[in-house]
Amino acid sequence: MLAKERQDEIFSIIKQKKAIKMSDVVKKYQVSHETARRDLEVLQEQGLIKRVYGGAVLSEQVPSMAGMAEPPCIVDASSSVEREAIGREAAKLVKEGDTVLLSVGSTVLQIAKHIRDIKHITVLTNSIFVLNELIDSDVRMFVLGGCVNSSEYDMEGHLTVEALKHFCVDIAFICAGGITKENGVSDYNCEVAQVNKAILSRARKTVLVAHAKKFGTDSFSVTCPLDSIHTIISDSTLSQGYVRCLQEKGIELILADVGQV
Template structure:
């Protein structure tokens, strides 16, 4: 097949949702090097966007929601996720809370807890925890107003000097076998720094973010981790996560139902 025709066929495959390099290799019977070269050429022509481990349609990346919108959306679901995640925080733990409104919901559940040390770049969480007895360490750096979090080189250096028992991360989207997507490269890389410094990793997302590749910057998840979401345990969106050995799925809905039965 001529190069031009092959790349047109690859473009159609990417636009149809075939986004992983491995899937494209299998589909076209080509080497990884050839697939990556063709994807890079299509990206240079601005016909697709390269992502971690694959590619995506240029038009599929969504504008980032405003902070006010995120604060008001899925509030009950985020509170349920926060409660489910809080059950994994024990006295004596040093934890990291990532930026975002879902991790801020976890912060509200931790307010008043004793014997927990919270390290965070989330200014929303600081506002909640600083009024309680929880020990809080704020990671410095550049303030990102759209998420009210800190990031950048100073935050990265600070993280390199710290370790935590558990890291609780948010994301714009999470894709099984690929990782977390974010609006900026700085956000994605900071999450990678956090993951390296944590003994255990938890990802807190509402069900609408499952298998959602809405942004083009990626943080790979190449270790054991726990997904905490409001999706019901038998939800189709959870199927790909439940099939992966490295992922433990915690359904906030299942946790709530168990609590109701006990009550």
């Protein structure tokens, strides 16, 4: 059966039953989980379905759950190219056998999409989006518990911070709501800022991923000073003022070429 024929049949089933499980696609068509995932991704790109944990649902069924496909910040397409470029570049830092912590944020989700095929890695996360992205891959996953934030689709709060104390990872990736020379890294969500602050103590290397528009703006809750971060990955439009600032602080800076996406 051609991929297009299989995808058409899958969509017919979803139209009839309003949903389908990934395991049912694998069993019915005798395909790998990777093939099933790609079929659902194609249908989602066509706007016909929404991928959710363990499968997919008919897109008309979830108008109030548009965020399940992508976080609210990803809906802002003005920086989608930058996020994709940064996520691709950040994924290059992950090596076979690494333990990786992926925090919340749209750019971190892009990293998850690019590390699916790296062998023998373990991912720790408090993001439901990251979990949903990697659940059908061969990545070994651990999920941090805590209070579920239904608007951010993550786990947060003191239980999440406590859970972090049980782990140490090779590399951690965090996002930011804003970054300034004076106040460092900040986030609009206090709980996210607190969890990210705790993450700093659990990783051998901490990487901040943020597109250039985040620099020069303070968000509500301070996460950490700039010199608490080992590496920052931004895009090639970052101002020379901030490039010099980060270099003077001895922070490794990687600029993703947005023209390569």
